[in-house]
Amino acid sequence: MKSYMYETMYILRPxxxxxxxxxxxxxxxxxxxxQGGSILETQHRGKRRLAYEIDRNREGIYIQMNYTGPGEMVAPLERAMRLSDDVIRFLTVKQETEAAVAAADADADAE
Structure with a gap:
């Protein structure tokens, strides 16, 4: 099973x-x-003012998690966040790893 690197940023109620x-x-x-993932880093970024009001909240507590693991683990995590009353917003981004970027550059050079 292939492992990827992800970053999930989520905002909790203030x-x-x-x-x-x-x-x-x-x-x-x-x-x-x-689900087979490993946490690389979790940053508690504290309470910050939101750019716009979300669910009558003007502030939120920002949390950033960087982790690796199989792609199938993201959907259950996002589903749990979507169903939680404590999470205002979340976003998961698949990170480009240096090895993947080097392989893509090598493929582009070969063509």
Whole structure:
């Protein structure tokens, strides 16, 4: 099974206390680990003002997770975030790894 590198940024409601925020971060990390992923880095970026109001919230708690694993693990993670009342927004991006970029450049040079 092929492993990819991902970055998921999600925004939590600003009225959550630190224990709930830490529990939510732990829940999503555990979910990824249970599906064969490995967490590279998790950054708690703190409470920031949103560019526009989302669900009557002007601020949000930003969390960034970088991880690797099979592509099938992203859908259950995003589904859990979509169903959660604590998550305002989320976005997952598949990262270009240096090895993949080098291989693509080599293919382009060969043509």
């Amino acid at each position: 009225d959550l206390n630190d224990e709930v925020v830490d529990a939510t971060i732990g829940k999503y990390q555990t979910m990824l680990k249970d």
